[in-house]
Amino acid sequence: MLFLVSLIGIVYSTQLTLVEPSLTIPSTKNASMPVNVADFGYVPYGRTVGGNLTYVENTCNPLNITLNSNIVLTMGATCKFLAQAMNVQSAGGKMLVIIYNHEEDISNFLLIAEYGSQQSFIPTMMINKADGEFLIEKLESMTIYAQVSFELKQQEIVDLQYFLSSFDVLSYLFLDEFLPFAKQMINKITFDPIYIQFYCKECEKTGYKATNQNCISGGRYCGQDPDQNGPLTGRDVILEDLRQICILQKYDLITWWNYMILFNELCFNNYQECPSKIMKSISINETIVNDCMTSSFVGKNTLLDDNTILKEQRYKIMRNHQVYWPSLYINGEFYKGDLYLNNADESTVFDVDDFAVLEAICDGFLDDSRPTLCNATGFFSIKDGELQDCKYNQFIFQKQVP
Structure with a gap:
């Protein structure tokens, strides 16, 4: 499943540049236009991908053409972006550029694919509607060589x-493999x-003075209920987040990483006593970790008092949008x-x-x-x-x- 998530505030620096001929794009007044690179498939960081632009009106179905390593330009469609990328890839295209079919700025969106999209080996990206229509018009009378540099x-x-x-679970997959x-x-x-967290809007209205089973600190820091009708709550998630942060603060990165690998292997089906057993097995002093967790609250009431560690985490989340x-x-x-x-x-x-x-x-x-x-x-x-x-x-x- 692919979906667009509104992500106002992040600016993407990657651009598609018209190399030959070097045309002036009306929206930017130069030969480059902004692109929004999809968060799936292969993105060749440190490299430049170039080729002739080929306009294909519909990439939702298998293409009966040979693209000869060209860059495909297509209009946005109702089918999934990944399906379009796979069709272009199968026909020999080296990159897919999708024209957003609405007037909004593409920098406000993020193209996300769920786990399992590794079969796409070409980069996919989106450009603004006006820029795409400009390219379609020019391609009617000329050949355009374009390129994109993927730099960090x-x-x-x-x-x-x-x-x-x-x-x-997916958070641990990357840790395990990397x-x-x-x-x-x-x-x-x-x-x-950085541990993702939420907050209780209703609790904010009352000054964080009420408890919530999915939160601590009066609703300032909340987690999603991990097992719905099961014994665990979002509060367990937030407290485990806090425990893992304290392990990293009191020990080295590899010790934290080893705890994470074991937690993933052993704790999802039997959580209650699992963290204690893991810490003991890899020589983590549970008392030191518990003291870190307790002292991170500004008072003695963990259900209502603010938490300095999680407050810093919230700042990092907001800073990165x-x-x-x-x-x-x-x-x-x-x-x-x-x-x-x-x-x-x-x-x-x-x-x-x-x-x-x-x-x-x-x-x-x-x-x-x-x-x-x-x-x-x-x-x-x-x-x-x-x-x-x-x-x-x-x-x-x-x-x-x-």
Whole structure:
């Protein structure tokens, strides 16, 4: 399922540039127009994609043409964006540009795909209606070569902000798959998990003086009920968020990560005593964590008093205008494209170059500070949470690759 989410406040810097001929676009007064890159498929960060523009009126059905690596321009339609991208990809197109068929500014929307869209290997994006109509008119009388550069801000140390929820299964999938790579670049990245939360509007009207089963702090911080009619509530979600933040504050990143992996494996079906057992199994002092949680409240009443840690989390959410999860920011820029690493596990041999999110993170490094992993090529496997180079492990390589 694909849907548009209103996301007012985020500005996207990626642009489609008309290279040959270099036409002046009326809306921008230069040869470039803004694009809104879809949050699915392959986004080739660090690279430039170029080709001749080809207008195809309808991409909802399989195309009976050969596109020869052209960039397809099409009008917005009632079918799913992913279906359009797959049809263009199957016909040999290298990129899909969809013209938004309403007058609103495309920067106010986010094109989201649910997990499972990894079969799309071309970037998809949207342009404003006026810009699209300008291109359609020009294509009637000329050939236009266009290109899009997918760039990220580069730094010596890459900053990663990951938006998640402690009771969201997909939030853990990225953590599970990315951990072996994170270990290889642990001294080259900062990783800041930010836990999505809500607030009770009715509670705000009464000055946060009433309790709510899905909230703490009088309704300032709330979570979604994870099991509906089951024993858990949104309050359990928020308190688990707080516990996980305290583990990260009191221990190192890998210890937090190990807790997260075990929580995902063991706690969803039997939560009540699970966090305590996990902490004990990986030498986390539960008293230290509980003291961190308790001291983060400004008073002794956790149901009504404000919480300093969650207040800071709320600020980070609002600063990034974040509306859905899981999602990733790289060096302060919102990452577009598939977040998952194709379920890489101990039975999988894979090529690191195929993983768009890893490629994007690597593109966030300055050239002289890139970790060794970012310059690696060839096949890898994962064993016991560690990367294995299949070039030196013929058994794994031969077993998995026909």
